[in-house]
Each structure stands twice: as structure tokens, then as C-alpha cells.
Amino acid sequence: MSTQSEVSHSIGATIPAEVSRRLKRRYAAERRFQAYGIGAIMIGLMFLLIMFVSIIQAGLPAFQETRIRLDVELPADKFPDDPAEQTAEGMRLVGWTGLIQQAIRDQLQPETRADALAMHKLLSPNAEVGLRDIVVADPSLIGKSVSVWLLSAGDVDAIVKGTMSRDVPETQRTISDRQLTFIDTLEEQDRLRSQFAFTLFSAGASSYPESAGIGVALVGSLYMMLVVLCLALPIGVAAAVYLEEFAPKNRWTDVIEVNINNLAAVPSIVFGLLGLAVFINFVELPRSAPLVGGLVLTLMTLPTVIIATRAALKAVPPSIREAALGIGASKMQSIFHHVLPLAAPGILTSIIIGLAQALGETAPLLMIGMVATVFTYPETPMDPATALPVQIFMWSGLPERGFVARTSAGIMVLLTFLIFMNAVAVYLRKKFERRW
Amino acid sequence: MSAVETNIQSETVVPPQTATPSNVAKMRGRDVCVFYGEKQALFDVNIDIMEREVTALIGPSGCGKSTFLRCLNRMNDVVDICRVTGDITLDSQDIYDRAVDVVHLRARVGMVFQKPNPFPKSIYENIAYGPRIHGLTRNKAELDEIVETSLQKAGLWKEVKDRLDSPGTGLSGGQQQRLCIARAIAVAPEVILMDEPCSALDPIATAKIEDLIHELRENYTIAIVTHSMQQAARVSQKTAFFHLGNLVEYGETEQIFTNPKDERTQGYITGRFG
């Protein structure tokens, strides 16, 4: 006995060559395996890094926009006399563009007609929006001259930001040498500046990148999130509570359970088709409406919410239920007073993750006509709108340099929301994590 | 054998005889059979649980003690596959009768579990929950009163009166178990069922619970499942020995421990199996 154990103790000193070779091979295999693992993680991280860098590089410029300060004359004879008509609606037909073009000509003094046209093109076709807002807000300006920072054309913006090079031959850029001199003049006169691109967040669709924004898409997405929250939370929780706590265990509930698990894995576009067939063709709800989008996304997130809620309910120890039942609480009371409150953080987490999933979803929305060019904000969930990922998808199909930047900027905004929501979910989970 | 016996003689022969057993069966089981699915866990159990006495249920693991105890307040209803036949009465009323409201029954027959299971709420809320759902009080003052008396009866008041708002789960194991007893008392039950209430506790906490059981016997009928024969001998007046789903022997604790009629009982209490 003792000699045997002595042998095994001294084995470290005198390992036979065969054994040591095998040991070495084993350690090498272990190291190799670790190296593979680390390599796989590094590759993943590298791609993530490349993705982030390229998106941020492409998207950051879109968060700045260039504006030109002009002194615009507002001759009273071009405006309605009646103060009651000096509203956005009443002044729609005022020749705003003419006023602005006059202002830039006054500023830069063109020598030829071609010069004048080139000057007009320095401004965004939607530059008038800025001016109109100011006058609508303060009609007393009519008859006077105002100094406003107006949105420049996308090409000017690109030159100022340096995303378009001045050094290439004139024929290869969309902006002429003559226009470059105008830009320089404006710069010298201190009439050119870069500022934070509020337009990106406030504007709706536009054919010009500099005046296109995610405002309408954000509102559309917000409406859809609200619909999802208002439907998926109560329906999902009710279904989960019933299935987990009340439903008898028989063939029917088994079938339902299997189906819910399978639904969670159904490609989202299928839900889009379902929404198209049911909500639009059958119920005849309007196309492109956030309400319909929300309904479709609700269907899509419900399985996730139900499964996660059931898991949260299951995690509440049976001893709590027994404690409540043991002092004469009814089943309802034991669930609503004790089990649900304890499961609430888990349920909340699942809802947030479901919402994040819904927020990033594009495919089903394409099916129900949310790929629409919508210029005005939807006032109700029944008005046409688009969604953030759909807006990004639409921009990604456009060739202009400005839209490329806006695509990436949109992705950055979307990712920010998603990361934020997931962070909240993780925080809730950590904060309310219980050890029983 | 002798160790157990001396223990019994020195401790159970002189239980505090302050309470007056009324010689009335509070609960009665007749031909009780319990099935879990196909498997039968209890066979024709006949037992009378006497009013204001402590009845100990002993027997080896898996012999059906908990199963029987849980029949007495229909906690087995929660188990889908569980089926109970035979009659169980409380004050001669069949508790499995359709007319009996199980919620009301559980208020009359309270339960304390093996592992202390306070709600993850404040000490106050733990006690107040039962009276609240049963509508036992009309105002906060009455509720405060119930909370205080329940904690006092459970011998916990002195230890927790300054921290009623702190979580019940923050107490020590023994305190948690007494909190659970207080919680059961708060709904004014007539019978208290205890399923191995001390198995998760240290000896000192166990002694406190045993003292508490002595005191509670004055006002309540108690059925306690226990693993420890010393404990059964110390706290109970009647003892029921279960084996493989059968009630082998039932009688005065003293008689069971000193002069068991059945060989199996003898074997169990002398530690030959268990």
C-alpha cells in the first residue's frame, strides 16, 4: 500500500518517455484548442470593429450640415395683407424660392445669367423651409429684411466638409470652379458655417439628401412601439400566465406550446404576408399605417414575450406559491400578489428585448407598404408613415453621396436605440436578479 | 434502543399538562388512499387527530407523511396527478366535499413548510397578508394588533419589533421559520400542520420552535411531521408511525415509544431502519 503511493508520488521525477510524450501532445492539443477559440473571438471582434469604424466614418458627416447666411428682403406686396392669412397655409404660394434667389444674387452680384444660375444652385431646393418657418413664427417681419441661415445644397456641404475634393478636374465633380469661388467668397464674408444637422432628425423624406431626415420614420417607429407595447404586454403576459399556471397539461396545451415555440422561429417576412392578407386586404386598414405595422410586429414579438414570461414565472420558486396557498390565498391571489410581482423584472426584460427586436425589423414592414416616401409627420397611427430601418433601407438604394452618409447616420441612430434598450434590459436583469 | 428510551422517559413523560385535551377528534381520516398517477402513495389510512393535542407523524423517508399532511388542508389539489379517496373530516365535515371552499379550509387549517418560505416582503407584510386577503380586519390599527399578537405568539416579537419594515428574508433561518408560524397563526387557524419545520434549523433554533409548539398546543390542534424521534417524543401527545404508505401504528406517544405493538415500529424507533 505505502510503496504504491510512494511510487505514484515520485512519478513527477521519473516520467517514462512514452508517457511524457503523450502528456506533451495532450498539452499541445489543449493549447491549440485555446488558440482556435481566441482566434475565432478575435475574428468576430475584428469584423465588429470594421463594421463600426466604417459606419461611423461614413455616417458622422451626416450629423453636420452647412448653412449660408443671407439677408432676405420680404416685400410686403408679395404676402397676403390679411394677418389672418399669414399662416403656413396662407403663405404657401408666396414665391419663397424667388426671394431666396434674389437674396443670394444681391449677396454675390452675378455678372452673367450663368453665374446667377450657379449661385441659385448653392442653396438647397428646400432652403425655403427655414425662411418660411421664421416668417410664420413672426409675421411682423413681413415688409422688412431678415438675416437667416439657409440650408446649402448637398454638393456645397460636401465641399465644405471635404468629403468631395476640390483638386479633381472640374468635369469630374458636380460643382463648378465658378461655384467654388462663390463658396470661398461666402466663407470670407463669414456667411458659411457648419452646424449640428437638426434636419436629419426633424425632416421627413426628401429627394435631396441635405433636406432628408428620419423624423417621420422615428415617429412611425415610436407609434409602432406603442402599439406593440399596448398589445404584446397584456396579451403575452396573460397567455403566459394561463399556460404556465392554469392550463391543464393535456394534448391541446402541448400542441399550443409547440406551436408557440415554432412561431418564434418563423421568418419575419411571413408575418408581413399575414399582415397584408389579414389587416390590409381583409380588415381593410390603411396601407403604410403604423397601426398595421404595430399589429404585425406584435404578432412577431408575441412568441418571444410569451416564452420569456413563462421562463420568468417558472423561475419563481414553488415555495412562494405554497406559502400563499397555505394561508388560504386563492390561486389567482397567489399568482397576482406574489408570483407576478416577483417575475416582473424578467417580464419587463423580455418586453424590452421584444421591442428592440420589433424596432430593428424591416422585412414584414416592406410587405405592408411602409416603404413609402412620406414628407409629413403622421398625426395618428392611422396616417402613412415609415419606420427607421425601412427609411435606412430606402436611403441605401440611392446613389447620391449625401444619402450614403445619411444611410450610415440612420444606422448609427438605430444602433444607439437598440444598444440603449438592451442595456436597460441587462441593467434590470442584474438589478432585480434574486437568489432564493 | 436504550438511548432513545431514556431520552423519552426523561422528557416526554412529563409534558406540560397545562392544556386540556378535549378528547374530541378535530380531524378524522377514514380509509384515506392517495394516488400519484398510477402509483399509490397511501393505503387506507385511518386516524383521529385530537383537538388541542400535538400529533406527530413519523416514519422513514418516502413513506407518505408529507402526502398525508398535505391531504389535511388539500394542498395536494395543486398537484395535477394527485388523487385522494376516502373521507377526511374537519369538525365532522368532509373537507373534500363540493360545498367546502378550499380557500376557507386553508384558513382554518394552516401550514408551515419544511424550508422556511417567507414572502420576499417586509416582516409586517408577511404577517398582514393573510388577514388582509381574508378580510379579518377593518382598519390599520386592528391589522397592527394582529401582526403584534401573531409575532408574540410565535415568540418573535421582541426580536423584530424594531424592524417590521425590513425584509422577512433577511432573518436567520430559525427566525424565518417562526415568522412563517406567525404568518399561519395570523389568519386564526384551528389546526396547524407542520412538515418537518425544524429540519433546516440548528439545535438552538429547533429548541425554540419546540417550546413554541408546546405553547401553541393550548390553543391549536397541531400535526407535525418529523424526522427526529426525539422531537416527536418531546413535543407530541399522539404519534403515528407510517411505513411504505401504511399507517402502521397510532397511539399515545408514550406508548409508541416505550411499548410499540408492531415490530416495524419497534425497528424504526430503535434505529434498525429509517
Ligand SMILES: Nc1ncnc2c1ncn2[C@@H]1O[C@H](COP(=O)(O)OP(=O)(O)O)[C@@H](O)[C@H]1O
Ligand atoms: N408530487 C408528487 N408526484 C409524484 N409522486 C410523489 C409526489 N409527492 C410525493 N410523491 C411520492 O409519494 C411518496 C410519499 O412521499 P412523501 O409524502 O413526500 O414522503 P415523506 O414526506 O414521508 O418523506 C413517495 O414515494 C414519493 O415519491
Ligand SMILES: [Mg+2]
Ligand atoms: Mg416529507
